[in-house]
Amino acid sequence: MTPHTADLVTSYPDLHRPDGFTQNGLGWVPWLEPLSPAEFEERHWNGLVDRARAQMPYFALLAHEPEILAARTLTDFDIFGNADGGLPLAERELAAATVSRVNGCVFCASVHSRNATRLSGRGDDVQALLDEGVTVRTDARWDALIEAARALTVTPNEFGPAHIARLTELGLTDVEIADAIAGAAFFNWANRLMLSLGEPEVPAPRQRATP
Amino acid sequence: MTIPDVLDRALDISIGDRLDLVRRGRPATRSNVQLSYQSIFEPAFTGALSVPERFAVAVVVVRLHGDTPLTAHYEQQFAEAESRAEIIQTLHDVSDYGRTSGPFGQFREPALAPESTDGPRLEIRSGDRQVLGDELSALLEYAHLLVFRPRESAPAELQKLVDVGWTTGEIVAVAQLVAFLSFQIRVAVGLTVLRSTWKD
Numbered sequence: 152m153t154p155h156t157a158d159l160v161t162s163y164p165d166l167h168r169p170d171g172f173t174q175n176g177l178g179w180v181p182w183l184e185p186l187s188p189a190e191f192e193e194r195h196w197n198g199l200v201d202r203a204r205a206q207m208p209y210f211a212l213l214a215h216e217p218e219i220l221a222a223r224t225l226t227d228f229d230i231f232g233n234a235d236g237g238l239p240l241a242e243r244e245l246a247a248a249t250v251s252r253v254n255g256c257v258f259c260a261s262v263h264s265r266n267a268t269r270l271s272g273r274g275d276d277v278q279a280l281l282d283e284g285v286t287v288r289t290d291a292r293w294d295a296l297i298e299a300a301r302a303l304t305v306t307p308n309e310f311g312p313a314h315i316a317r318l319t320e321l322g323l324t325d326v327e328i329a330d331a332i333a334g335a336a337f338f339n340w341a342n343r344l345m346l347s348l349g350e351p352e353v354p355a356p357r358q359r360a361t362p
Numbered sequence: 363m364t365i366p367d368v369l370d371r372a373l374d375i376s377i378g379d380r381l382d383l384v385r386r387g388r389p390a391t392r393s394n395v396q397l398s399y400q401s402i403f404e405p406a407f408t409g410a411l412s413v414p415e416r417f418a419v420a421v422v423v424v425r426l427h428g429d430t431p432l433t434a435h436y437e438q439q440f441a442e443a444e445s446r447a448e449i450i451q452t453l454h455d456v457s458d459y460g461r462t463s464g465p466f467g468q469f470r471e472p473a474l475a476p477e478s479t480d481g482p483r484l485e486i487r488s489g490d491r492q493v494l495g496d497e498l499s500a501l502l503e504y505a506h507l508l509v510f511r512p513r514e515s516a517p518a519e520l521q522k523l524v525d526v527g528w529t530t531g532e533i534v535a536v537a538q539l540v541a542f543l544s545f546q547i548r549v550a551v552g553l554t555v556l557r558s559t560w561k562d
Contacts, residue, residue, distance in 0.1 A: 171473030218401035255513030332552030340545035
C-alpha cells in the first residue's frame with residue numbers, strides 16, 4: 152500500500168479493499184492526517200476518553216475536535232454498553248448493524264455484526280442481514296427491530312406509529328423501544344464519520360499466535 | 363442535570379412526564395447528547411468554524427430532512443447569529459432545491475455494485491454562491507453529500523473543501539456537526555412517534 156499525499160488529503164490507490172459486507176475484522180485508513188502524539192495536549196487526551204485510542208487513526212483524527220469526540224464517545228458507551236435494564240445489548244448491536252447496512256458503512260457493519268453475533272449467538276441470522284439486506288426475514292422480534300432501524304434511517308423518515316405498535320405487541324417497554332431508537336439513531340452519526348473521513352481495508356494476514 | 367435541555371425544549375417535554383421519565387432512564391445518554399450539542403454549537407475553542415457558520419449548516423441540514431421537531435430550534439438560533447435576510451432566504455432556497463431522498467449512492471465494494479443507486483447531488487447555484495461565498499457553499503455541498511449519500515464520500519470530496527481553504531480540524535468539525543444532527547433528528551423523530559402512540 153502506497154499512500155499518495157497531496158496537501159492535506161491522502162488517497163490509497165493500491166488499498167486492499169473489502170469486496171462487500173463481512174463479519175470479519177477490517178482495518179480503517181484516514182483520508183486526513185490524524186493528530187500525532189506530539190500534538191496531543193491535555194484537552195486532546197481528555198477527548199479520547201480512553202488514552203489507548205491515540206494509537207487508532209480514526210480516534211486520533213477525531214481528536215482534532217476533542218470536546219465533541221469525548222461527548223460522542225460517552226454517548227456511544229452508554230447506548231451500547233449500559234446493561235442496566237432496557238433492550239438486550241445484542242439487539243442494540245443489531246440496530247447498529249442494520250443502519251450500517253442501509254447507509255453502506257462496510258467498516259461499521261463489520262464491527263457491529265460481529266458484536267451482534269457474539270452477544271446473540273445468531274451468526275447465521277446476522278450474516279443473512281449482511282447478505283440479503285434489511286428485507287431479510289429472521290424472527291418476529293428481530294424483523295421488527297430491523298424494520299424500525301431501517302425506517303428511522305431513510306430520508307424522508309418513514310418511522311411511524313405502526314413501528315412502535317409492532318414492537319409494543321412483541322412486549323417491548325418504553326425504555327426498550329427508546330434504546331432501539333437510540334441505537335439506530337447513533338449509527339446515523341457513527342456511519343457518517345467512518346464513511347466521510349476514511350475507508351476500510353482488509354488487514355494483512357497476521358502471524359497467528361499459538362493458542 | 364434537572365433543567366430542560368435542547369431535546370426537552372424541542373419536544374416540549376415537561377419534568378416528570380412520561381417521555382421525561384424515559385429519557386431520564388438513561389441519564390448518561392441524556393447528559394452526553396446535550397454535551398455533544400454544546401460542544402458543537404457553543405464551542406469552548408472557536409478556532410474551527412464560526413458559530414454562525416455552524417448554525418448555517420445546521421439550518422440547511424434540518425431542512426433537508428423535511429419538517430423535523432428540531433427545525434424551529436436551529437432556525438431561531440441561526441436568526442440570532444445572522445440577521446441578514448438575504449442569507450437566511452438563500453439557505454432556505456438551497457434547502458428546497460437540495461431536498462431529495464436517501465441514502466443513495468454508488469458502492470465502492472465490487473460485490474455491492476448491483477445495489478448502487480443514483481440521485482441528485484447538490485450544486486449551489488451561481489447566484490446563491492455569490493451570496494453565501496465559496497467557503498460556505500462548499501460546506502453545504504459536503505453536508506448534502508453526508509445527509510443523502512454518505513457512502514459516496516471520497517478523498518476528492520474532502521479535497522473540494524481543502525481547495526477553498528478549510529483545514530483538517532474544520533473538516534472534522536463539520537463532519538461531526540452533520541453526523542450529530544443526523545443522530546439528533548432521528549432521536550427527536552423517534553421519541554415524538556413513541557409519544558404519539560400513548561393513550562394517556
